[in-house]
Amino acid sequence: MAQVGDPAVRTVAVVGEGPTLWMAAIALHRAFAPTGLQVTVVALPSTTSRYEVLAASPDLVAFHRLLGVAEQDLFRHADATFSMGQQYADWSGRGSAFLHAYGETGEPLHKLPFLQMWTKARLNGLRVGYEDFSLAAVAARNGRIDIGGGGKAGAYGYHFDKGRYEALLQAHAKALGISIVAGEAPRAEVLQGLIAAVHLNDGRKVPADLFVDATGGAALLSALDTTAPDAVEGPCDRMLIASAPPLSPLPLYGRIAAHEAGWVGLVPLAGRTAVTMSYGSRYLDDQQALERLQAAAGLRLQGDVAVLSTEQRLRRRLWVANCVAVGPAAFAGETMDSVHLLRDQIGIAHLVALLPVDRADMAEADIYNDEVTGHYRRLRDFQAAHHRLNRRTGEPFWDEARALPVSDELAYKIALFEERGIVAQYAGESFNADSWQSVLIGHGILPRSYDPQVDTVSEGEVALGMQKILGRLKTQVGAMPTHDAARARALRG
C-alpha cells in the first residue's frame, strides 16, 4: 500500500446517457456506498429514440436484484412483457422457424446427455424435433409461463420500452440519493496520464478518482487512448425502429424474421409492438428498407420511423488508466439475443468485481480488459452464428453473410458440433450449452455422429423415455398460468 494517505478510490464519476449510465451508477452506489464511495452521475441528454426496445435475457433478473429494481416497476412503468426466448423465422428459407427458449431440453437418460440420444434417434428417422422436448419452448408456444413455483419452465427474461426503462432507472437513482449533475459536451482534463476532472460546456467541472465512460462515443476514454475501436464486418449495419399496435394474445417471445437483406424484429410490449428492421446498407437504402418493412411486418405501422447505425465496433482497451468505457462505447453492434443488456451487465458486473484498490495504480485494468473483451467476443460469436448458418442460398446478402469471416472459436465450435453434438465452451461465454444447442440445431445442424455409449441403451428404452418426457411436458405446460395471468401477478407485485 502507498505510504502517504489512503490510496483507496473515494469518488467515481459516471458520465453518459442511456440505461447503461444509470445501471452503472446504481450498481456502484449499491455495492460501495457503505464503504464511503461517492458516486456522481453526469447525465448527458439522452439519445434513446422513441419506440426503441430492449430484450432482456434471464440474467437481468439477478442483475436487477443487485440494482434493487423491482419487477413490478418494469410492468407498471416500462410497458414490460415476459420473454422466454426468441423465434428465428425464415433463416433456413421461407417457412422455417425455431424457438430459442431459455432452459434445458429433454432429460438425460441413463446419465447420457439427451442431445446424444435424440441425435441417434433423429439419424434413424425420428420425426419429433429437438425443440419439442424443451419445456420452455413448448410453454412459450402455448402462451404459458411459470413465474412462481421455482420457475419450472426454466428462466425468463423481459421485453420493455428502452426510454421508459431509462426514466425508471433515473428515478431509482434519485431515490437512492445518488448526486446527479445534468450537463452537455463533456471534456476530459488529463493530468499526468490520468483524468483529473470532466468539464462541461456550462463551465462546471466534476473531479473524481475513477471515471466511467457511458457516453456512447467514448468521449472520455478517447482522451487517454486514441486507438480507434476495431470495426468488425457484419452483414447488417442499419436499423429502422417503428411501432405497431399490440398483439393479442401477447406472445412470450420476440420474433426475428429474415428478409432478403437482413431481418425484421417484432417485440411484443404490453401497449404496442416494437418493430425493427435490420439491413445491410449495401443492399437496401433507407427508403427501400422502409418500403420492405411495411410489406414484411404484416402490421400497420403507427407514428414515426427512426434510423440507427448498428455497425459493429469493439474497443480493444476498455479500461485505460482511471477511465472505464461501458455500453456502446465499449462494444456496439446488432440487437438480437438480448446482447445490448448482456453487454452492459457484463461490463458493470466486472467493474464492481474489480473496483480498484489503489487509485494511483489500477492493476485491475489488465484483468478487466482481458475478461470483458473475451466476453464480448463470445457474445459476438453468438450473433455471428445466425448469419453464418443461414440457408438462404441465391440471395446476395445471405450468400455473403455465410461467407463472412468468423472467429476461430466459432468456426471450431460449429465444426465440433457438426461432428458430434458437443458444444465447445470457452471462458467468458454468456450463453450456456443449452442455448448453443438450441440455436445450432435450430439453424439446421444435425450432428453427424453421436456418443457410442448411447448404443448401450436399447431403442425401445429410448423411445419409451422420450414418450415419457413428452407426456410430462404436456401436463406441466397445461398447469401453467397464461402470459396475461403472469403479467397481472407481476403488476400486483
Add this chain to the structure above:
Amino acid sequence: MKKRVAKTVILGGGTAGWMTAAALSRAFGATQEIVLIESDRIGTVGVGEATVPSLRDFNRYLKIDEDDFIRRTGATFKLGIEFVNWNGAEARYFHPFGYLGPDMSGVEFHHIWLRFLAAGGDPDYGLFNPETLAARQGRFARNGPHGVVNHAFHLDAGRYAAFLRDYAEAGGVRRIEGELVETTLSPETGDITHLRLRSGEVVSGDLFVDCSGFRGLLIEEALGSGYVDWSHWLPCDRAVAVGSGVTKPPLPYTQSTAREAGWQWRIPLQHRTGNGYVYCSRFLGDDEATERLLGRLDTAPVSDPSVLRFRAGHRRTMWKRNCVAIGLASGFLEPLESTSIHLIQTAIFRLLALFPGRGISPHLVDRFNRETIEEYETVRDFVIAHYALASGVETPFWEAVRAAPIPDTLAARLETFRDTGIILYENKDLFRATNWFCVMMGQGWRPSAHHPLADTLPDTVLAERMTLLRRRAEEMAASMPAHADFIARHCAMPDQAPLSSATTS
C-alpha cells in the same frame, strides 16, 4: 461408410491401464470389445499414491463401495498436504481440501479474511477450515454436524490396479499376458492396425490406448508424437522411492518436505508408509539421494529403493491417429500436489465424452488434445508456484530454481494476488481460490490489499460471522473420531495388526 470403432486395445496394466479398462467396461458393457495387454515381467511405477478428492467421483462412476475400495487397497484418508521447510527451516503450512469459508458481500472468503486480518484478527486461517483442524488433531469422519468432510485417499497403487483388474474382468475386459515386440501401422492411413507380442500372438484393434508408461511405446515409439519439455521450469528429473513400516497412528494427510535438491514425500498407508525423494540429477546423484532418503525415514525400510527417471512436460499430442495416451505415456508432472491419478481420471472421462463412433474425426482428436494440454498447463503453474515462492532451503539447487523464469500465466497470477488480493482461475481448473490462497500464503506471498467489496460488511456482522464460522469448524473437528479408529471401525484391511488409536495432539 467408415468402420465402427468396436474394439479397444489397452497397452499396459498399472494404474492408468486398469482405470481405463474399468471405466470403458462400465461405460460400454458388451457394445465394445476391450482387451488389455500387460506383462508380468514389467514392473509398474508406484508414484502418485496420494490422490485428490475427485477420485471419489471416479469411484462413484464405477459404483464402487468406498469402504470396500479402502480395505482392498490398504488406503487411508487424506485431508490435505503438510508442507515442511518450504518457507524457512522447519516452517510448516497446510494445504487442506475444502474451503475456508463461504463467499460474502459478493467476494470470495479470502478477501473477507484478509480484512479480518488487517483489523487484527488471528493470522491462522486454518482455524476456519474443518479439514485443517481435523488433520492437526489426527481425526477423520466423512461427515460432521455442519456438512461433509472433503477428503481423498492414500492408496497402494499395486493393490489398486489389482482391485480394478477384478472389476474390469468381471465387466468383460479380456486380459492378455504378453510383451509388445512390434507395432504395425496401416500404409494408407498411418493408423495402428495390430500389435505383435513376444509370444507371437497378434492383437488387432480399432482404437489403441497407450498406458505403457514413460516410454510411450505406441504414442511415441510407433507414432512419434514428440514431447513438450518443461524441464526448464521444473528441473527435477528423478525420484527414488522406498516403502517403510507403518506409522502409528497413520496421519490423515500427505507430507512434503523441501530437501537440498528437491523434496521428499511421505504417504501413510494401512500396511506400510510410502516414501520418496524427488530430485534434480544435476545437483544430486542417485546413490546420494537414496542414502539421504534412507537416513530420513520415520520407520525401517521394508523394500529395496528404486530410482525412476522422468522429464516434466507432455506429449505434443496425446491423441494421435487411432492412439490415445493416458497416464505417464501422455506426460509427467511431479506429484507435489498428488495430481497423477487425477490426470489419468480426467483423461478417461474426456475419452469417454469424445469416444469415436464411426471413424475418428480430427475435431474430436483436436478437442481431446486441447483440453488435456490446458489442464496440464494449469496444474504445471500450480506446481511451479511452490518452487518459485520457496525460501526454505539455501542450496545451489534452490538458488537455481528461484532464479529460473516462470510462465507468463503464473507471473500474472502472482502479481495480481500481490497487488489486489484477487486470485485468477477458471471454473474448469482443479485448483481454485482456496488452493492458491493456502499455498501462496503458506509460502509467504502476501497480498498488499483485499477486495473493496469486503469492506462493505459492517464490523459487527463481520465479527459475528467469523466467530460463528470458527466455532463451526471446531465443532466439525471435535465430532470426528481418531483417523485410526475410523478406519478400524469401517474399513480396516483384513489380516493387519490394528493401528494404534492414540490421537496425536
